[in-house]
Amino acid sequence: MGKILVFGHKNPDTDTITSAIVYSYLKNQVGQDTEPVRLGEVNGETQFALEQFNVEAPRFIETAANETDQVILVDHNERQQSVIDIEEVRVLEVIDHHRISNFETSEPLYFRAEPVGCTATILLKLFKENNVDIPKNMAGLMLSAIISDSLLFKSPTCTEEDITAANELAQIADVNIEEYGLAMLKAGADLSGKSVSQLISLDAKVFEMGEHKVEIAQVNAIDPGEVLALQKEIEDVLDLVIVEKSLSLFVLAVTDILNSNSTIIVRGAHTEKVEQAYNLPLVNNQALLEGVVSRKKQIVPVLTEVFKG
Amino acid sequence: MGKILVFGHKNPDTDTITSAIVYSYLKNQVGQDTEPVRLGEVNGETQFALEQFNVEAPRFIETAANETDQVILVDHNERQQSVIDIEEVRVLEVIDHHRISNFETSEPLYFRAEPVGCTATILLKLFKENNVDIPKNMAGLMLSAIISDSLLFKSPTCTEEDITAANELAQIADVNIEEYGLAMLKAGADLSGKSVSQLISLDAKVFEMGEHKVEIAQVNAIDPGEVLALQKEIEDVLDLVIVEKSLSLFVLAVTDILNSNSTIIVRGAHTEKVEQAYNLPLVNNQALLEGVVSRKKQIVPVLTEVFKG
Numbered sequence: 001m002g003k004i005l006v007f008g009h010k011n012p013d014t015d016t017i018t019s020a021i022v023y024s025y026l027k028n029q030v031g032q033d034t035e036p037v038r039l040g041e042v043n044g045e046t047q048f049a050l051e052q053f054n055v056e057a058p059r060f061i062e063t064a065a066n067e068t069d070q071v072i073l074v075d076h077n078e079r080q081q082s083v084i085d086i087e088e089v090r091v092l093e094v095i096d097h098h099r100i101s102n103f104e105t106s107e108p109l110y111f112r113a114e115p116v117g118c119t120a121t122i123l124l125k126l127f128k129e130n131n132v133d134i135p136k137n138m139a140g141l142m143l144s145a146i147i148s149d150s151l152l153f154k155s156p157t158c159t160e161e162d163i164t165a166a167n168e169l170a171q172i173a174d175v176n177i178e179e180y181g182l183a184m185l186k187a188g189a190d191l192s193g194k195s196v197s198q199l200i201s202l203d204a205k206v207f208e209m210g211e212h213k214v215e216i217a218q219v220n221a222i223d224p225g226e227v228l229a230l231q232k233e234i235e236d237v238l239d240l241v242i243v244e245k246s247l248s249l250f251v252l253a254v255t256d257i258l259n260s261n262s263t264i265i266v267r268g269a270h271t272e273k274v275e276q277a278y279n280l281p282l283v284n285n286q287a288l289l290e291g292v293v294s295r296k297k298q299i300v301p302v303l304t305e306v307f308k309g
Numbered sequence: 310m311g312k313i314l315v316f317g318h319k320n321p322d323t324d325t326i327t328s329a330i331v332y333s334y335l336k337n338q339v340g341q342d343t344e345p346v347r348l349g350e351v352n353g354e355t356q357f358a359l360e361q362f363n364v365e366a367p368r369f370i371e372t373a374a375n376e377t378d379q380v381i382l383v384d385h386n387e388r389q390q391s392v393i394d395i396e397e398v399r400v401l402e403v404i405d406h407h408r409i410s411n412f413e414t415s416e417p418l419y420f421r422a423e424p425v426g427c428t429a430t431i432l433l434k435l436f437k438e439n440n441v442d443i444p445k446n447m448a449g450l451m452l453s454a455i456i457s458d459s460l461l462f463k464s465p466t467c468t469e470e471d472i473t474a475a476n477e478l479a480q481i482a483d484v485n486i487e488e489y490g491l492a493m494l495k496a497g498a499d500l501s502g503k504s505v506s507q508l509i510s511l512d513a514k515v516f517e518m519g520e521h522k523v524e525i526a527q528v529n530a531i532d533p534g535e536v537l538a539l540q541k542e543i544e545d546v547l548d549l550v551i552v553e554k555s556l557s558l559f560v561l562a563v564t565d566i567l568n569s570n571s572t573i574i575v576r577g578a579h580t581e582k583v584e585q586a587y588n589l590p591l592v593n594n595q596a597l598l599e600g601v602v603s604r605k606k607q608i609v610p611v612l613t614e615v616f617k618g
Contacts, residue, residue, distance in 0.1 A: 099417050104410040106613040108605065111409060113420040129438070296417065304415040 002068035004034040004092060005061070007083065008119075009076035011204050012038050014046040014148035014188075018141035019074040019119040020058055023095060026123065027072070029132045034072065037061045039083055043202055045188025045220075049144035052180070053137040053173070064089050075119040077103040077111075080206050080213075095122055098296060102208055117155065117162040120145035124165045139172035147181040148188070151220070151257050157294045185257055189222045196233045200241070200252055207300060209307035212248035212270065215241065216303075218295050224254045224263055228286075231265060235285065238267040249273060251303075255293050262292045270307075277302040311377035313343040313401065314370070316392065317428075318385035320513050321347050323355045323457035323497075327450035328383040328428040329367055332404060335432065336381070338441045343381065346370045348392055352511055354497025354529075358453035361489070362446040362482070373398050384428040386412040386420075389515050389522075404431055407605060411517055426464065426471040429454035433474045448481035456490040457497070460529075460566050466603045494566055498531045505542045509550070509561055516609060518616035521557035521579065524550065525612075527604050533563045533572055537595075540574060544594065547576040558582060560612075564602050571601045579616075586611040 006024040008016025020036035027034045036058040042050070050057055064071055065088035072093040079086055079102045093110040094103075097119050114122050120142035127134050134142075146166045150158035153166070170177045191199060204217035221227055227234075238250045249268035256262065266274050266285055280287055292298045315333040317325025329345035336343045345367040351359070359366055373380055374397035381402040388395055388411045402419040403412075406428055423431050429451035436443050443451075455475045459467035462475070479486045500508060513526035530536055536543075547559045558577035565571065575583050575594055589596055601607045 097417055099414045100409075100420060101413040101415075104412075105408045106410075106610045106617075108406055108408050108424040109422065110424055111420055111422040113418065115417040115419055125438075129434075301415045308415075 004070045005037050005064055005068050006034050006072040007037045007039055008074045009081040010039045012040050013203055014049055015119050015145040016075040017046045018145045022123050022138050022141055023074050025138055026132055030130055044190055045184055048184050048187035053140035055137055116159050117157040118146045118149040121162045121165040134172055136173055139169045143169040143173050151293055152181045154260050155294045157297045189220045196230055196237050209304045212307050214249045215247050216251045216295055216299055218253045218255055220255050220257050224256045227254045235267055242268050260293050262289045273306045277306045313379045314346050314373055314377050315343050315381040316346045316348055317383045318390040319348045321349050322512050323358055324428050324454040325384040326355045327454045331432050331447050331450055332383050334447055335441055339439055353499055354493055357493050357496035362449035364446055425468050426466040427455045427458040430471045430474040443481055445482055448478045452478040452482050461490045463569050464603045466606045498529045505539055505546050518613045521616050523558045524556050525560045525604055525608055527562045527564055529564050529566045533565045536563045543574055544576055551577050569602050571598045582615045586615045
């Protein structure tokens with residue numbers, strides 16, 4: 001039967017990796033036998049956070065059913081974002097802060113989703129509800145996740161609850177939020193030495209929208225111009241991915257984390273859906289979306305509506 | 310925009326009706342403007358509970374979008390069990406204890422499902438998490454829901470958490486659980502004066518299993534023989550419903566609440582699925598399932614597996 005595996009989504013970000021570690025820790029404290037694992041490479045930002053708090057990265061897995069029949073999902077619920085053999089294992093729990101889609105079970109489970117900015121904010125509640133003390137390093141990881149998902153509280157996904165949680169966690173972890181946060185975000189926005197393929201798969205997710213498969217990738221940058229200079233090469237790679245995965249659309253959002261906007265590069269057979277969604281023309285397959293920094297709140301829902309409508 | 314409507318599933322049972330009332334009360338206490346409503350007739354058991362604690366039944370609605378654009382679902386999440394125009398409103402929250410299926414949103418929401426025996430057990434936690442006092446009548450309604458869903462703690466769906474919650478609520482409501490519980494269950498099992506159509510729709514739910522639509526109805530009885538004597542007439546009505554709703558299967562479980570077993574009457578083009586699921590033959594479209602009292606735990610999952618397999 002094996003340990004219960006705890007993991008987040010493919011192309012893991014800081015919230016996904018740290019939530020797997022932290023929730024597995026919590027479950028073990030209340031007497032369950034779990035192990036955090038990951039479905040992809042640890043990115044530079046997450047690596048920075050793990051080193052800061054002296055925690056090992058979880059083990060990489062390609063499939064789950066070969067070693068367990070029970071899993072816990074954190075930071076995602078959509079099947080296509082999960083481990084490839086998700087259908088062959090039983091999902092015991094889901095802790096998430098995204099929309100619910102393409103998810104079903106044949107038996108009741110613990111499913112806890114809240115419309116907050118970060119899974120870690122929910123995890124903090126779960127520590128309290130279970131009366132488990134939060135060690136300094138776990139607090140540091142949860143804080144890192146909130147800073148990452150909220151872009152230091154600038155994202156529209158960020159709620160009062162996230163801010164309160166971050167302040168509480170910063171006290172336990174004993175770090176200065178602004179100082180540590182900016183250093184961590186900069187570590188994540190360091191794109192040097194990355195190939196175009198690596199860039200677009202750093203934080204990419206596939207969504208089902210009506211009958212269509214849409215991939216939306218996001219790259220955080222201090223200097224978006226650096227990424228946009230590679231547009232021709234990026235488009236070639238997007239076109240390949242579109243064919244490979246039978247996508248209707250690929251949206252790459254290059255997010256300027258200092259000025260809080262995103263330039264999107266759009267490819268695929270349905271680029272007009274993006275023009276409809278934002279009511280602006282694509283010029284040279286590109287558009288600047290003022291104030292848009294959140295895929296979850298400002299891209300996925302508007303595109304979903306247009307594809308369904 | 311209208312009030313936020315709070316409702317449970319079609320063919321409401323005690324947990325669905327009382328959870329709508331109780332959760333709406335809780336939401337209003339924390340400053341939201343909600344109203345509990347119902348999607349069907351109040352059954353005898355629920356009526357007994359409402360009278361005992363002097364609470365009015367919620368208002369009946371046929372559709373939601375004509376009066377609001379925001380709803381909260383309690384005690385269900387599957388679309389086909391909800392209000393008919395569920396696609397036209399936004400689901401803000403779900404509080405449930407069933408499997409998750411045929412549910413999706415385009416935006417994040419508060420989704421709280423736990424594998425406990427009753428929605429009321431989760432609601433008790435939510436009162437505590439929100440620091441809201443529980444009035445006597447609300448405690449009485451939550452207690453009634455737990456007794457109903459757990460058949461006075463005899464159902465395999467009943468967890469330690471449900472029992473602890475029931476005891477806590479009985480104290481607040483100031484009632485003797487055994488005495489009150491048995492009287493309430495008996496009120497629900499009083500089938501006198503009910504037509505066959507009424508009997509089979511008292512507590513009926515439609516499930517999607519693979520490509521198939523399966524309806525599973527349950528009737529609680531003190532004397533199952535009373536219901537089984539009507540088998541011929543029941544079968545005629547089931548056959549009509551099967552055609553009307555394009556069902557692959559209809560299972561009617563007549564549950565003996567004193568002896569904790571169920572006799573099923575099965576109709577439709579796929580009755581062999583039931584024989585496979587329980588590894589026993591149907592004789593005269595009927596079988597006795599020893600120890601089976603829970604649709605959620607002992608019927609839906611096994612049938613789902615067989616239909617998918």
